[in-house]
Amino acid sequence: MTIDELRTEIDRLDSELLRIFNQRAGLALQIGEIKKQRGMAVYDPRREKLIFERMKSENGGPLDDGAIVRLFERVIDESRRLERIMTNRDKRVKE
Template identity: 75%
Template structure:
């Protein structure tokens, strides 16, 4: 394989990751909507800890567990940010509807 061949494979994988990240974000927004209706907090540290523990347990390498946790911390952090934005936007709509 040449460098260009490998880069093409990386580009294809990046495309898949992009779709996966956005689908995960859509699901997180659905959870955020449910949490808002149940008056639950956006931040659930025990859930995040379970995610990181599970991902470390599933990690085949070559990335070490620290790298996996850092990557998932970013993914979870962005999901939480989206949930907060959605929650604030819905709160503004509620105020505007009265």
């Protein structure tokens, strides 16, 4: 493949990742709403550890496990941040 063809494929994958990230965030918001209704904490370190362990076990490279964990840490951090923003927004709306 040429560089342009490879870049086109990267662009396609980036668009797919964007769609998937937003879909995942939407699901995280739904979970956040359930947690809020049940009085549960947004942060669940046990769940995060399970995600990291599962992703490392499924990782076939070329990214090493450390890179995979860092990527998923970021994705999870952003989902948690979004949950907090929405929870705080909901509190302000009710006031």
